[in-house]
Amino acid sequence: xxxxxxxxxxxxxxxxxxxxxxxxxxxxxxxxxxxxxxxxxxxxxxxxxxxxxxxxxxxxxxxxxxxxxxxxxxxxxxxxxxx
Amino acid sequence: xxxxxxxxxxxxxxxxxxxxxxxxxxxxxxxxxxxxxxxxxxxxxxxxxxxxxxxxxxxxxxxxxxxxxxxxxxxxxxxxxxx
Numbered sequence: 001x002x003x004x005x006x007x008x009x010x011x012x013x014x015x016x017x018x019x020x021x022x023x024x025x026x027x028x029x030x031x032x033x034x035x036x037x038x039x040x041x042x043x044x045x046x047x048x049x050x051x052x053x054x055x056x057x058x059x060x061x062x063x064x065x066x067x068x069x070x071x072x073x074x075x076x077x078x079x080x081x082x083x
Numbered sequence: 084x085x086x087x088x089x090x091x092x093x094x095x096x097x098x099x100x101x102x103x104x105x106x107x108x109x110x111x112x113x114x115x116x117x118x119x120x121x122x123x124x125x126x127x128x129x130x131x132x133x134x135x136x137x138x139x140x141x142x143x144x145x146x147x148x149x150x151x152x153x154x155x156x157x158x159x160x161x162x163x164x165x166x
Contacts, residue, residue: 024119024122027119027121028119028121028122028125029119029122030118030119030122030126031117031118031119031122034114035113035114036107036110036111036112036113036114038110038111039107039111039112039113039114042111042138042139043113046135046137046139049137051135051136051137051140052129052134052135052136053134053135054129054132054134055125056125056129057134
């Protein structure tokens with residue numbers, strides 16, 4: 001499992017769309033607060049690997065491309081533990 | 084916006100993986116309770132349109148393929164209003 005504190009340190013850019021509290025400020029963007037940790041990791045890997053395409057993937061693919069596997073696990077742990 | 088009651092009537096198959104209460108019983112599957120309504124619609128359309136591929140899309144593409152746009156809006160309304 002990831003390290004939520006390490007995830008928090010990487011999460012500032014996520015907050016721009018997904019909210020500092022994990023509740024998306026932008027309609028059509030997913031809330032991440034309390035989301036399943038493994039699902040967040042698999043979604044990030046899918047964006048990075050090109051398994052998700054289309055309009056939202058155009059935003060997320062370059063973000064995910066900057067993340068290591070450990071970064072993804074840490075970010076997932078951070079958002080998963082939010083209430 | 085969709086009709087949550089109509090969505091509920093279509094949601095039994097969703098509950099098998101995403102939980103009757105919108106909290107996934109299976110690790111790695113996303114919780115849907117309280118998720119952004121427009122995001123749920125866009126995710127379902129992305130699965131139907133082949134914009135998501137990979138292991139989880141193998142499960143979701145055939146599910147989404149059975150749903151009309153109205154079905155998607157109704158299911159999204161149903162899960163979005165769950166607490």
